[in-house]
Amino acid sequence: MTDTILSVRNLCTEFTVESGTVRVLDGVSFDVPKGKTLGIVGESGCGKSVTAASIMRLLPQPHGKIVSGEILYDGKNLATLSKEDMYKVRGDKISMIFQEPMTALNPVHTVGRQICEVYELHRPDYDKDKRKQKAIRMLEKVGIPEPAKRFDEYPHQLSGGMRQRVMIAIALACEPDILIADEPTTALDVTIQAQILDLMKKLQDDNGMSIIFITHDLGVVAEMCDEVVVMYAGRAAEQADVFKLFENPSHPYTHGLLSSIPKLDSQPRTQLPTIPGSVPSLLNMPSGCRFQNRCDFATDQCQQTPEQTLIASDHKVFCWQWQTLNQKRAEA
Amino acid sequence: MAEPILRIRQLKQHFKLGGGLFQKKNFVYAVDGVSFDLYPGETLGLVGESGCGKSTLGKTLLRLHEPTAGTIEFEGQDITHLGEKAMRRLRQDIQIIFQDPMESLNARHTIGMILEEPMMVHGIGTPAERRERAKALLERVGLPRDAVDRYPHEFSGGQRQRIGIARAISLKPKVIVCDESVSALDVSVQSQVLNLLLDLQQEMNLALIFIAHDLSVVRHVSDRVAVMYLGRVVELTDAHTIYSSPKHPYTQSLIDAIPIPDPRQRDRERIRLTGDVPSPINPPKGCHFAARCPRAMDRCVTEQPQLITLSEGHEAACFLNE
Ligand SMILES: Nc1ncnc2c1ncn2[C@@H]1O[C@H](COP(=O)(O)OP(=O)(O)OP(=O)(O)O)[C@@H](O)[C@H]1O
Numbered sequence: 001m002t003d004t005i006l007s008v009r010n011l012c013t014e015f016t017v018e019s020g021t022v023r024v025l026d027g028v029s030f031d032v033p034k035g036k037t038l039g040i041v042g043e044s045g046c047g048k049s050v051t052a053a054s055i056m057r058l059l060p061q062p063h064g065k066i067v068s069g070e071i072l073y074d075g076k077n078l079a080t081l082s083k084e085d086m087y088k089v090r091g092d093k094i095s096m097i098f099q100e101p102m103t104a105l106n107p108v109h110t111v112g113r114q115i116c117e118v119y120e121l122h123r124p125d126y127d128k129d130k131r132k133q134k135a136i137r138m139l140e141k142v143g144i145p146e147p148a149k150r151f152d153e154y155p156h157q158l159s160g161g162m163r164q165r166v167m168i169a170i171a172l173a174c175e176p177d178i179l180i181a182d183e184p185t186t187a188l189d190v191t192i193q194a195q196i197l198d199l200m201k202k203l204q205d206d207n208g209m210s211i212i213f214i215t216h217d218l219g220v221v222a223e224m225c226d227e228v229v230v231m232y233a234g235r236a237a238e239q240a241d242v243f244k245l246f247e248n249p250s251h252p253y254t255h256g257l258l259s260s261i262p263k264l265d266s267q268p269r270t271q272l273p274t275i276p277g278s279v280p281s282l283l284n285m286p287s288g289c290r291f292q293n294r295c296d297f298a299t300d301q302c303q304q305t306p307e308q309t310l311i312a313s314d315h316k317v318f319c320w321q322w323q324t325l326n327q328k329r330a331e332a
Numbered sequence: 333m334a335e336p337i338l339r340i341r342q343l344k345q346h347f348k349l350g351g352g353l354f355q356k357k358n359f360v361y362a363v364d365g366v367s368f369d370l371y372p373g374e375t376l377g378l379v380g381e382s383g384c385g386k387s388t389l390g391k392t393l394l395r396l397h398e399p400t401a402g403t404i405e406f407e408g409q410d411i412t413h414l415g416e417k418a419m420r421r422l423r424q425d426i427q428i429i430f431q432d433p434m435e436s437l438n439a440r441h442t443i444g445m446i447l448e449e450p451m452m453v454h455g456i457g458t459p460a461e462r463r464e465r466a467k468a469l470l471e472r473v474g475l476p477r478d479a480v481d482r483y484p485h486e487f488s489g490g491q492r493q494r495i496g497i498a499r500a501i502s503l504k505p506k507v508i509v510c511d512e513s514v515s516a517l518d519v520s521v522q523s524q525v526l527n528l529l530l531d532l533q534q535e536m537n538l539a540l541i542f543i544a545h546d547l548s549v550v551r552h553v554s555d556r557v558a559v560m561y562l563g564r565v566v567e568l569t570d571a572h573t574i575y576s577s578p579k580h581p582y583t584q585s586l587i588d589a590i591p592i593p594d595p596r597q598r599d600r601e602r603i604r605l606t607g608d609v610p611s612p613i614n615p616p617k618g619c620h621f622a623a624r625c626p627r628a629m630d631r632c633v634t635e636q637p638q639l640i641t642l643s644e645g646h647e648a649a650c651f652l653n654e
């Protein structure tokens with residue numbers, strides 16, 4: 001058993017919108033293993049970023065709110081932590097990087113100053129020289145050439161890949177326990193993505209942090225993650241060790257996703273397996289299993305919300321029909 | 333073999349960048365000497381990283397940009413300098429679909445109006461016939477017929493892409509340029525749209541130029557694949573060979589960079605490119621890839637490798653193949 005550094009329990013998050021309240025996360029639970037990478041994967045709108053924002057307590061105010069559940073870290077429940085205490089955790093113990101570094105970086109400040117600010121906030125005992133020295137060291141760590149010179153440059157002077165490296169330097173400045181990376185490479189070219197993924201793995205090897213890696217790309221999950229939560233419409237559908245998930249996807253949604261990706265070595269110009277239909281709107285969710293209207297295996301039972309079933313160690317699925325799916329696959 | 337429907341030769345699109353009166357002028361070499369043939373009913377995939385000139389190439393061959401140099405022939409006719417009036421007629425035959433086709437369209441128009449507009453412009457049918465055809469098109473792309481009375485914002489990304497496809501096929505074109513048409517879609521919906529494109533292509537004997545930055549997706553729908561780097565095609569061959577025996581180091585490193593959805597392969601050997609994707613503003617002499625190429629030689633910096641035929645239907649531009 002690996003140690004858990006952070007535990008999300010039955011998290012429910014709601015937004016107030018014009019037409020009322022929408023429940024965007026509906027009872028999400030997972031454990032982040034210490035020193036390892038947990039992937040959160042799912043299609044657009046399934047609640048990945050809202051999960052991250054809930055953990056970081058960065059939900060848009062006043063209309064976003066954690067309504068129940070717990071986020072357990074270091075003996076505290078982050079879901080109910082005071083603003084002041086959360087201020088100390090964020091950026092020091094738990095940090096985050098985003099898809100578009102340009103929106104997260106301040107365009108009018110040099111990259112050096114933006115790293116130094118983290119130290120000003122969380123390491124008040126550092127003097128100016130020490131902050132600068134530490135910041136340059138961070139830029140070097142994330143593979144920025146000529147770090148002392150880059151220290152004085154502005155974000156717009158850097159390429160997209162370099163900006164993402166700066167974001168990582170800021171996030172890791174205080175050697176956090178947990179890094180939350182929300183689609184950190186989605187906006188980058190594949191060759192640059194490969195560099196950033198390598199960098200993240202190396203930094204994790206060096207300092208033993210845990211990573212929550214959010215992505216919609218199952219290829220990136222397979223490359224990066226140790227454990228995976230597959231989300232669908234605000235709930236976890238399946239959760240497993242990465243090898244088990246890809247070998248034996250046991251939720252019809254996971255199975256459908258995996259088979260609908262064109263593979264590099266697949267037969268060109270053949271019809272791809274698809275998942276019919278699209279994700280139902282949050283305002284119009286079916287009761288019971290949220291995947292039922294797109295599922296080949298749905299029965300009347302699926303009108304009840306699926307319970308969590310442990311089908312192997314490190315492998316949970318939220319589906320009434322997982323055995324039917326596995327049987328079908330064994331026959332095929 | 334059939335005659336190509338489209339024949340591109342040494343096509344160039346250089347954009348001039350501002351710069352003062354006495355300053356040296358800078359040029360973006362967005363497309364820098366591209367040649368290929370496109371045959372009826374086939375898909376030519378165009379892949380490469382951002383800024384390599386894919387969209388510019390697509391737009392230039394539709395004459396949405398005036399080419400800097402080179403020729404474009406459609407069905408044997410040189411259309412490189414064709415006047416606007418003659419070009420308008422041709423635009424029935426060559427269509428383009430963008431990443432989100434609705435972005436460029438009037439949000440206050442119903443889907444019916446959006447689909448009927450091209451027919452109206454080209455003077456096809458009566459209003460009642462056009463409406464009927466719009467409904468039939470919607471049905472063909474897998475949407476309800478009553479969608480004609482609804483508005484773009486009422487549809488999901490995948491549905492909007494279907495509407496874009498319906499619009500593109502409404503005039504029964506011979507060629508469609510699909511520019512990142514599925515890139516913004518979730519995989520479960522992407523596969524639906526790819527299947528639809530493959531179906532329609534067969535049904536209508538369409539020739540497609542399929543532009544995307546994702547080689548796995550491009551390979552899946554293409555007969556042949558052209559890999560672009562900084563304005564030039566560096567390799568062109570059939571969809572099998574591009575993956576099984578690439579002959580340009582850039583193609584190989586692109587393949588190596590793609591994450592494979594199978595964790596058992598995560599420790600495979602691969603080439604990692606260092607450095608950034610370079611800028612197409614005043615690119616270096618010689619091979620554009622030389623600065624990042626793990627196998628670059630002295631001459632690659634000074635001399636430009638030409639695209640040469642290595643075997644039937646397989647071309648690459650790299651001195652290593654000599
Ligand atoms: N500020 C907000 N107000 C209302 N609804 C919101 C807000 N932010 C997010 N949502 C809704 O919450 C749901 C989950 O959104 P979220 O951003 O977490 O999705 P995601 O999984 O990160 O998707 P993507 O892959 O597109 O980033 C969506 O249906 C979205 O519309």
Ligand SMILES: Nc1ncnc2c1ncn2[C@@H]1O[C@H](COP(=O)(O)OP(=O)(O)OP(=O)(O)O)[C@@H](O)[C@H]1O
Binds near residue numbers: 361382384
């Ligand atoms: N109208 C224009 N004027 C000046 N430069 C342009 C113009 N259009 C494109 N460019 C430049 O030409 C180069 C090629 O751009 P293009 O949009 O064709 O690339 P692309 O391969 O489609 O990239 P992406 O994958 O990001 O869509 C880029 O450097 C771009 O900035």
Ligand SMILES: [Mg+2]
Binds near residue numbers: 048049050
């Ligand atoms: Mg998101």
Ligand SMILES: [Mg+2]
Binds near residue numbers: 386387388512
């Ligand atoms: Mg483009």
